[in-house]
Amino acid sequence: MTTTSTGTSTGSYDHATIEEKWRQKWKRQGSKPASPDPSRPKYYVLEMLPYPSGRLHMGHIRNYSIGDALARYKRMKGFNVLHPMGWDSYGLPAENAAIKNNIHPRQWTRDNIAYMKGQFERFGFSYDWTKELSTCEPEYYRWNQWIFLKMLERGLAYRKNSKVNWCPECATVLANEQVVNDCCWRHETTLVEQKELEQWFFRITEYADALLQDMEKLTIWPDRVLAMQRNWIGKSVGARIDFQVDGLAESITVFTTRVDTIYGATAVILAPEHPLVEKLTTGVPGAGSIQAQVEQMKAARSTAAAGETEKLGIYLGRFAVNPFTEEPVPIWVSNFVLMGYGTGAIMTVPAHDERDFEFATKYRLPIKPVVQPPDVPINVPIKPQRLEQAYTGYGTLSDSGPFSGLTSEEALGKMTGYAVEKGFGQLETTYRLKDWGISRQRYWGTPIPVIYCSTCGVVPVPYDQLPVLLPENVQITGQGQSPLRADPEFLNTTCPKCNGPAERETDTMDTFVDSSWYFYRYTDPTETSAPVNSEAVNYWFPIDQYIGGIEHAILHLIYSRFFAKVLRDLGLSKVDEPAVRLFTQGMVIKDGAKMSKSKGNLVDPNDMVAHYGSDTTRMYVLFAAPPEKDLEWNAAGVEGIYRFVGRVFRFLSKHAAALQGVPAPGTADASLSEDDRKVLRKLHQTIRRITADFEGRWHFNTDIAALMELTNMLYSVEGKVSPPMLREVLEGMSKLLSPFAPYLAHHLWQELGHEEDLMEVEWPGFDPLLAKEEEREIPVQINGRLRSKILVCEDLPAEDLQDAALADARIVQMLAGQQVVKIIVIPNKLVNIVVGRS
RNA sequence: GCUGGAGUGGCGGAAUUGGUAGACGCACCAGACUCAAAAUCUGGCGCUCCAAAAGAGCGUGGGGGUUCGACUCCCCCCUCCAGCACCA
Numbered sequence: 001m002t003t004t005s006t007g008t009s010t011g012s013y014d015h016a017t018i019e020e021k022w023r024q025k026w027k028r029q030g031s032k033p034a035s036p037d038p039s040r041p042k043y044y045v046l047e048m049l050p051y052p053s054g055r056l057h058m059g060h061i062r063n064y065s066i067g068d069a070l071a072r073y074k075r076m077k078g079f080n081v082l083h084p085m086g087w088d089s090y091g092l093p094a095e096n097a098a099i100k101n102n103i104h105p106r107q108w109t110r111d112n113i114a115y116m117k118g119q120f121e122r123f124g125f126s127y128d129w130t131k132e133l134s135t136c137e138p139e140y141y142r143w144n145q146w147i148f149l150k151m152l153e154r155g156l157a158y159r160k161n162s163k164v165n166w167c168p169e170c171a172t173v174l175a176n177e178q179v180v181n182d183c184c185w186r187h188e189t190t191l192v193e194q195k196e197l198e199q200w201f202f203r204i205t206e207y208a209d210a211l212l213q214d215m216e217k218l219t220i221w222p223d224r225v226l227a228m229q230r231n232w233i234g235k236s237v238g239a240r241i242d243f244q245v246d247g248l249a250e251s252i253t254v255f256t257t258r259v260d261t262i263y264g265a266t267a268v269i270l271a272p273e274h275p276l277v278e279k280l281t282t283g284v285p286g287a288g289s290i291q292a293q294v295e296q297m298k299a300a301r302s303t304a305a306a307g308e309t310e311k312l313g314i315y316l317g318r319f320a321v322n323p324f325t326e327e328p329v330p331i332w333v334s335n336f337v338l339m340g341y342g343t344g345a346i347m348t349v350p351a352h353d354e355r356d357f358e359f360a361t362k363y364r365l366p367i368k369p370v371v372q373p374p375d376v377p378i379n380v381p382i383k384p385q386r387l388e389q390a391y392t393g394y395g396t397l398s399d400s401g402p403f404s405g406l407t408s409e410e411a412l413g414k415m416t417g418y419a420v421e422k423g424f425g426q427l428e429t430t431y432r433l434k435d436w437g438i439s440r441q442r443y444w445g446t447p448i449p450v451i452y453c454s455t456c457g458v459v460p461v462p463y464d465q466l467p468v469l470l471p472e473n474v475q476i477t478g479q480g481q482s483p484l485r486a487d488p489e490f491l492n493t494t495c496p497k498c499n500g501p502a503e504r505e506t507d508t509m510d511t512f513v514d515s516s517w518y519f520y521r522y523t524d525p526t527e528t529s530a531p532v533n534s535e536a537v538n539y540w541f542p543i544d545q546y547i548g549g550i551e552h553a554i555l556h557l558i559y560s561r562f563f564a565k566v567l568r569d570l571g572l573s574k575v576d577e578p579a580v581r582l583f584t585q586g587m588v589i590k591d592g593a594k595m596s597k598s599k600g601n602l603v604d605p606n607d608m609v610a611h612y613g614s615d616t617t618r619m620y621v622l623f624a625a626p627p628e629k630d631l632e633w634n635a636a637g638v639e640g641i642y643r644f645v646g647r648v649f650r651f652l653s654k655h656a657a658a659l660q661g662v663p664a665p666g667t668a669d670a671s672l673s674e675d676d677r678k679v680l681r682k683l684h685q686t687i688r689r690i691t692a693d694f695e696g697r698w699h700f701n702t703d704i705a706a707l708m709e710l711t712n713m714l715y716s717v718e719g720k721v722s723p724p725m726l727r728e729v730l731e732g733m734s735k736l737l738s739p740f741a742p743y744l745a746h747h748l749w750q751e752l753g754h755e756e757d758l759m760e761v762e763w764p765g766f767d768p769l770l771a772k773e774e775e776r777e778i779p780v781q782i783n784g785r786l787r788s789k790i791l792v793c794e795d796l797p798a799e800d801l802q803d804a805a806l807a808d809a810r811i812v813q814m815l816a817g818q819q820v821v822k823i824i825v826i827p828n829k830l831v832n833i834v835v836g837r838s
Numbered sequence: 839g840c841u842g843g844a845g846u847g848g849c850g851g852a853a854u855u856g857g858u859a860g861a862c863g864c865a866c867c868a869g870a871c872u873c874a875a876a877a878u879c880u881g882g883c884g885c886u887c888c889a890a891a892a893g894a895g896c897g898u899g900g901g902g903g904u905u906c907g908a909c910u911c912c913c914c915c916c917u918c919c920a921g922c923a924c925c926a
Contacts, residue, residue, distance in 0.1 A: 223841095341925045553921080702862080705851090
């Protein structure tokens with residue numbers, strides 16, 4: 001299908017020659033560095049930076065084709081555009097490659113970057129490479145350390161011993177966000193274990209409310225991303241209530257969002273891991289057996305896979321006193337109560353909670369309704385024995401002492417207030433979001449800049465000793481302990497405070513730290529005195545458009561929002577949110593599954609480029625589906641785009657020489673032939689359509705369809721259009737094509753005799769008068785059914801349109817003997833004649 | 839279960855405030871060019887009835903509703919995808 005023609009202007013389409021020519025030219029020119037320019041509106045368009053895995057995949061190409069189309073459009077619209085690219089270059093695959101192939105991770109990473117950068121260039125993506133950064137280089141990661149130290153000063157970084165997620169496959173700790181269905185996010189079938197370790201955490205929970213609140217500013221983020229984040233943060237407002245343990249000087253604090261149901265509480269249930277379990281069971285009859293059962297429950301839970309597990313209960317042999325009713329309720333332990341949420345203890349209200357209902361039914365606990373649904377009269381309480389399921393909605397309180405008769409909404413406030421007043425409760429807001437564990441027991445990451453001294457304790461590395469360089473010659477084992485521990489030169493140091501012998505922290509940071517703020521650094525990656533150049537950041541921020549995959553909806557995008565707030569509070573930036581607009585593109589699917597190495601359904605961008613060229617590949621991924629939807633790969637579809645590109649090329653090749661030096665056409669109606677007017681109209685309609693799309697919903701598939709229609713029309717009027725008009729339309733076409741198929745567009749532009757760079761040319765405007773149709777086919781309906789069509793001139797007034805419709809021969813015939821009840825006339829749209837039924 | 843999204847020809851998809859459903863592309867069919875093929879150019883192409891044309895009927899997951907008119911708005915239901923999931 002590719003030819004070996006020389007690529008002369010009359011040959012068939014030879015993408016290889018054309019694209020190579022422009023690639024060389026662009027390479028010679030180099031990137032034009034974007035810099036702050038207050039005289040022009042700025043536009044920061046950002047695509048998520050890739051991990052340098054070795055080569056780009058189709059998902060990347062889709063992501064970057066969308067971003068590049070936008071960047072090119074905005075540039076032509078006169079914006080000062082920042083469009084950077086870099087490398088998220090720390091991470092496990094480099095280490096695994098090192099173990100497997102005996103190559104240093106840095107070497108492996110740099111080789112990959114060099115290769116992938118070549119791919120970027122081959123695709124003609126218009127990045128400002130002067131802003132390139134790579135997170136594994138000290139110029140970048142030293143600022144991870146700097147930010148860490150600032151966070152440490154502010155209590156936003158802290159160390160604690162805690163249960164953490166451990167992936168045996170990765171041999172490292174994972175953040176909660178990296179655990180998917182109890183498995184590792186990178187090893188979907190490897191169950192994550194719980195390990196007790198000393199770890200560093202970022203106090204993201206400090207910003208939980210801000211992260212939730214500021215979502216209101218993210219009005220142009222996809223709903224599903226906002227929903228996922230809201231869900232992940234999981235705020236719930238409720239109360240803590242203390243239940244005194246009968247016969248012990250202890251109380252059990254439960255968390256509830258439904259204090260209004262507390263008169264219906266018939267038990268208190270603890271998580272098996274609850275610290276009070278041992279004390280509570282000491283001295284009760286059968287203590288040994290009870291404790292053994294609890295231990296068994298704990299063990300069963302830690303190995304249980306995801307999914308529904310049967311609710312099991314163990315009665316502890318003790319009672320606690322409901323502070324509202326002052327009646328004793330039994331204390332149980334159950335596997336459905338989670339230690340990691342709330343207080344690890346709940347009150348059970350079987351009548352008003354489905355889980356409690358199930359548990360109470362199984363263990364024959366009393367079910368006492370205390371909230372009446374709005375449609376049931378208050379003086380007819382639901383009989384417990386007739387209760388078939390819990391009523392979980394709000395309603396009116398009954399059997400609730402002095403609170404009876406209140407609505408749930410009223411009761412929540414009043415009863416919490418009462419508990420606070422009496423000293424056995426307090427208002428409490430809980431979050432599902434947990435602090436971000438950032439320690440990783442791996443080599444290829446940013447060293448955590450902390451020193452442990454036996455006399456001074458935890459000592460931060462002084463700022464003037466940054467960066468703490470990652471040593472290069474280290475034995476990478478993947479054995480579950482940071483390889484840095486085995487490097488005495490790195491490990492052993494002196495304490496900055498007392499000068500005594502000390503050890504460095506040997507864990508490295510989660511690589512999500514790297515990608516949480518890289519887009520700030522892009523604005524000036526050469527800054528040496530701070531993580532960011534504030535002047536540059538203040539000019540470019542916020543990001544006007546961020547584009548990437550939905551898979552980062554929680555991980556990267558929540559961490560980035562957190563960092564934005566931290567950097568703001570450190571005075572490094574002024575924005576609350578990093579990106580005002582987020583666009584999440586759909587996945588690339590083939591044979592019913594997401595393209596992936598493991599599924600074996602990859603289409604290699606390199607093969608596509610070799611066969612069809614960059615323009616065809618880029619246009620295909622934009623044409624096959626609207627960008628937010630999943631894209632089903634279809635090899636025959638690529639052929640279709642290739643044909644279109646060739647069609648444009650051949651048309652131009654045939655006419656370009658004759659059009660050199662031809663003057664611009666007049667646009668005065670009278671001077672133009674019918675075909676000239678027709679093709680000019682189509683051009684202006686196409687400009688209108690594509691411009692509107694860039695400003696709106698980005699349905700590039702329909703824009704490319706519009707360009708196909710324009711091309712089809714060019715063929716249909718070939719030989720009938722005047723040379724000035726042909727030139728006008730082809731120039732317009734070059735501009736309209738340039739965001740999607742830059743090589744072809746530049747080629748057309750040059751063939752038409754232009755010296756200037758098409759990228760610097762102004763985006764075409766459209767003239768509504770020129771875009772206007774002269775005639776229009778109007779459907780005529782009878783009782784809503786299409787019966788005829790009439791051809792009338794554009795904007796024909798309603799009365800005339802009605803007359804024309806009623807004069808139509810077919811309509812006259814069909815209306816014979818009918819009673820016309822009403823006629824609906826919508827100018828430029830339709831006529832609908834309503835006739836009476838007889 | 840909760841949250842978000844989707845369901846339109848053989849396929850990908852189009853229809854921006856309710857107004858000709860199926861733009862554009864793929865596949866398929868036919869014609870031109872050719873000794874022939876490929877490539878290219880041109881035309882056809884939702885389904886059913888009819889030999890065909892003319893024409894008629896049906897048709898946007900299903901059922902109801904609002905309207906002169908519904909892929910589009912309202913109510914109920916089904917299916918699929920994604921995320922979360924014993925969160926008190």
